[in-house]
Amino acid sequence: MELTVLNETSSDSSGGCSASACGSSNDQLSHLPDAIREKVHNHPCYSEEAHHYFARMHVAVAPACNIQCHYCNRKYDCANESRPGVVSELLTPDQAVKKTKAVAANIPQMTVLGIAGPGDPLANPERTFDTFRRLSAEAPDIKLCVSTNGLALPDCVEELAQHNIDHVTITINCVDPEIGAKIYPWIYWNNRRIRGKKAAKILIEQQQKGLEMLVERGILVKVNSVMIPGVNDEHLKEVSRIVKAKGAFLHNVMPLIAEAEHGTFYGVMGQRGPSNEELMELQDECAGDMNMMRHCRQCRADAVGLLGEDRGDEFTLDKIESMEIDYEAAMQKRALVHQGIAEELAEKEKKRAALAAVKVPSGPTLDNAHFRPVLMAVATAGGGMINQHFGHATEFLIYEASAAGVRFIGHRKVDQFCIGNDTCGEKESALAGSIRALSGCEVVLCSKIGYEPWGLLEEAGIQPNGEHAMEPIEEAIMAVYEEMIATGRLDENTSGNSQMSA
Amino acid sequence: MSLSIIESCVNCWACLDVCPSDAIYEDKPHFMIDAKKCTECEGDFADPQCASICPIEGAILDAAGLALNPPGSLTGIPPEMMDKAMAEIQAR
Ligand code: SF4
Numbered sequence A: 001m002e003l004t005v006l007n008e009t010s011s012d013s014s015g016g017c018s019a020s021a022c023g024s025s026n027d028q029l030s031h032l033p034d035a036i037r038e039k040v041h042n043h044p045c046y047s048e049e050a051h052h053y054f055a056r057m058h059v060a061v062a063p064a065c066n067i068q069c070h071y072c073n074r075k076y077d078c079a080n081e082s083r084p085g086v087v088s089e090l091l092t093p094d095q096a097v098k099k100t101k102a103v104a105a106n107i108p109q110m111t112v113l114g115i116a117g118p119g120d121p122l123a124n125p126e127r128t129f130d131t132f133r134r135l136s137a138e139a140p141d142i143k144l145c146v147s148t149n150g151l152a153l154p155d156c157v158e159e160l161a162q163h164n165i166d167h168v169t170i171t172i173n174c175v176d177p178e179i180g181a182k183i184y185p186w187i188y189w190n191n192r193r194i195r196g197k198k199a200a201k202i203l204i205e206q207q208q209k210g211l212e213m214l215v216e217r218g219i220l221v222k223v224n225s226v227m228i229p230g231v232n233d234e235h236l237k238e239v240s241r242i243v244k245a246k247g248a249f250l251h252n253v254m255p256l257i258a259e260a261e262h263g264t265f266y267g268v269m270g271q272r273g274p275s276n277e278e279l280m281e282l283q284d285e286c287a288g289d290m291n292m293m294r295h296c297r298q299c300r301a302d303a304v305g306l307l308g309e310d311r312g313d314e315f316t317l318d319k320i321e322s323m324e325i326d327y328e329a330a331m332q333k334r335a336l337v338h339q340g341i342a343e344e345l346a347e348k349e350k351k352r353a354a355l356a357a358v359k360v361p362s363g364p365t366l367d368n369a370h371f372r373p374v375l376m377a378v379a380t381a382g383g384g385m386i387n388q389h390f391g392h393a394t395e396f397l398i399y400e401a402s403a404a405g406v407r408f409i410g411h412r413k414v415d416q417f418c419i420g421n422d423t424c425g426e427k428e429s430a431l432a433g434s435i436r437a438l439s440g441c442e443v444v445l446c447s448k449i450g451y452e453p454w455g456l457l458e459e460a461g462i463q464p465n466g467e468h469a470m471e472p473i474e475e476a477i478m479a480v481y482e483e484m485i486a487t488g489r490l491d492e493n494t495s496g497n498s499q500m501s502a
Numbered sequence B: 001m002s003l004s005i006i007e008s009c010v011n012c013w014a015c016l017d018v019c020p021s022d023a024i025y026e027d028k029p030h031f032m033i034d035a036k037k038c039t040e041c042e043g044d045f046a047d048p049q050c051a052s053i054c055p056i057e058g059a060i061l062d063a064a065g066l067a068l069n070p071p072g073s074l075t076g077i078p079p080e081m082m083d084k085a086m087a088e089i090q091a092r
């Protein structure tokens, strides 16, 4: 496959995505028509860049579901949109509207409100649309989005179009009923519980029909897929082709998370999730010239705040009950803050253009083209800088450096527990978790790192690097890559990640 | 004749939305079926609606007290696998 060169030209929309923060936004969004890019450029779920400046929140108003997925236990939230094992506090539409306004007034960066469960929002049409209707009227400066398994989608498109909801996420795991029957044990359809291939066939037809109807009406559609090794991993390439041909603007492949303690079919039956490498490989293959969303953090459905932070505790039911919100005043303040962010982004955009020269290795590119790409991990607390202690990182951003420049690949969470089934002990340390999260990377950049992890990382073939603390991520990565070239570390086909090479 | 809901119910609202007789109500600690209102969907649908959408095995009982969705029938997890997995988790 071709490696994407970072798009150096300034985007024309004001406050467009600057790649210097994360590097993903430009290659992700550059192919989109201006109107769509304008719609998503400050959407924290779609743009890695925006993730640093804007926040999203979800409200849990939709508890019921109309299907069963094998990776979900309905004691917990919808596993399509939340990490498994999470329980959100259920709100009435009234409480949800109150909470949204309270958060918007206190966190002006909050620009997107989503309904994503705890069940399927469109299996709860009254609760979902009541919430949307009221928010469109009372808080028109908030964007609305919704995610669904797709079964009830065709019936809801008209209503969605009326409420001016411009982002819909459909979880599509297959287009083949044979495969679907291995993922969905049953659906509730036309007042009956339907099982097996027949059920999967109906679900698939509804998902595809819903996708087509939304695209017809100009509503943005993102497709999520859960990668289940041995079940739909190969098949997702076809899914990607199809949803792209039908006009989905983003396709996001997420790893299956299955643990016996979640009590799900896959968890109990020992179905494994994909390794980091398998996930990355599939994401690359599905990407083609299609957008692949790589920064989705599978955040909690009821999380509130910016990039990884959760301020949900400030907005519990009893706290919002006692808050008095003057939303008119809040809207004015919000507009000012949004303008400030737009200016900051424009400023960064300018700087980025000036720094563009350092993004490819110095010297004629031809000379460097034969050097293999290298994966590097970065510990960052945001702002596009290397500014986090290795030991404090709960996730790492993964970049690929090559002769073509620096490319954002995705992020990896540091899980405290094992993803494989029996390859590692149960009570392994956070450090071992971090090292596993970094598999395939050759360098990890952070602001500081302790003595013990340093040694263990080196043993694992990952070079820790604290020399670029407080520097912008992409320039630092390129500097390290150039140093690797200069010191001959890339000369022969030494150890490395073959799946990343062009 | 009436169905009933027992404590394994997770309060997901699914059954309440589909009951044609308005027989299901929210209650603590779990949803309930009003025995006087429940028709077992007779005359409205071939299958009792609450038991056709409920995602939780064992949560809804028929008039005789038997689970309409017995263990394994909804998740596809064989009950002995579930028992084994739970025993393993508890032993940790
Ligand atoms: S759609 Fe969501 S809530 Fe429903 S079974 Fe699937 S993962 Fe669970």
Ligand code: SF4
Binding pocket: B002, B003, B018, B019, B020, B021, B022, B023, B024, B033, B037, B038, B039, B040, B041, B042, B048, B049, B050, B051
């Ligand atoms: S059996 Fe039918 S009438 Fe009775 S509670 Fe269930 S849905 Fe309602």
Ligand code: SF4
Binding pocket: B005, B008, B009, B010, B011, B012, B013, B014, B015, B016, B031, B050, B053, B054, B055, B056, B059, B060
């Ligand atoms: S559908 Fe089942 S779990 Fe959900 S509220 Fe009704 S009885 Fe409880």
